[in-house]
Amino acid sequence: MDPQEFLQLAKTRRSVRTMKPTPIPPEHLEMIVDAGLAAPSGSNQQPWHFAVVTNKDLIGEMAKAAEAKVEEIKGRITSASAHKSFDGYVQYITFFVNSSAVICCFVEPYRALLERLLSRYAPECSVSTRENASIQSVAAAIENMLLAAHALGYAACWMTGPLIAKEEIEALVKPEGKWELLAMVAVGHREAERELAAPPRRKREETVSYYD
Numbered sequence: 001m002d003p004q005e006f007l008q009l010a011k012t013r014r015s016v017r018t019m020k021p022t023p024i025p026p027e028h029l030e031m032i033v034d035a036g037l038a039a040p041s042g043s044n045q046q047p048w049h050f051a052v053v054t055n056k057d058l059i060g061e062m063a064k065a066a067e068a069k070v071e072e073i074k075g076r077i078t079s080a081s082a083h084k085s086f087d088g089y090v091q092y093i094t095f096f097v098n099s100s101a102v103i104c105c106f107v108e109p110y111r112a113l114l115e116r117l118l119s120r121y122a123p124e125c126s127v128s129t130r131e132n133a134s135i136q137s138v139a140a141a142i143e144n145m146l147l148a149a150h151a152l153g154y155a156a157c158w159m160t161g162p163l164i165a166k167e168e169i170e171a172l173v174k175p176e177g178k179w180e181l182l183a184m185v186a187v188g189h190r191e192a193e194r195e196l197a198a199p200p201r202r203k204r205e206e207t208v209s210y211y212d
Ligand SMILES: Cc1cc2nc3c(=O)[nH]c(=O)nc-3n(C[C@H](O)[C@H](O)[C@H](O)COP(=O)(O)O)c2cc1C
Pocket: 013, 014, 015, 016, 017, 092, 093, 157, 158, 159, 160, 161, 162, 198, 199
């Protein structure tokens, strides 16, 4: 593979929030999920579960749950400016109602191998990497899925905003076991062909240091 092609893919991926909910062929959804499953994970624990929701009613119910939660929270707040902020933000939480598929990403917190070794043989050095390692593993899978969706030409967005209604969404979609909803990935068809401008990035000089 031409490395420039990969860089171009990574650099042109955008969070696309305006999407058409026409169905995505199952084989494309499978390719997207397969990219996630290929991600690295701490101690190769693969502490993830991906629930691919294409049922429109269920997607609608999840969005309604998030919207209702925002309203409930607004009901407890009297500040008019806070209401305005919530009103402005709610679209970033509920736009997935127009997606073709929502991939609910669940994490199972686990003890990384290093943490198990340290707690057994050198408890004084034990650093809790538990949640950290499992969350990083699922995050790696999510980015892989976003890149795969982009490579296939779909609109997609990583979302944690809907977790405002985490319990309510988990009541609708959750595998058996100790899974916890970590994020959702909305995938749909792009509304327009035009490229979205990249939100500004912090400069390389500010964010990267080299120790030669
Ligand atoms: C952990 C995480 C959570 C995010 N949650 C949301 C969200 O709930 N709603 C949303 O519209 N965008 C969400 N985003 C997308 C970010 O706003 C977006 O990545 C950022 O503005 C940079 O834009 P880009 O993805 O187009 O480069 C999330 C991104 C990440 C990594």
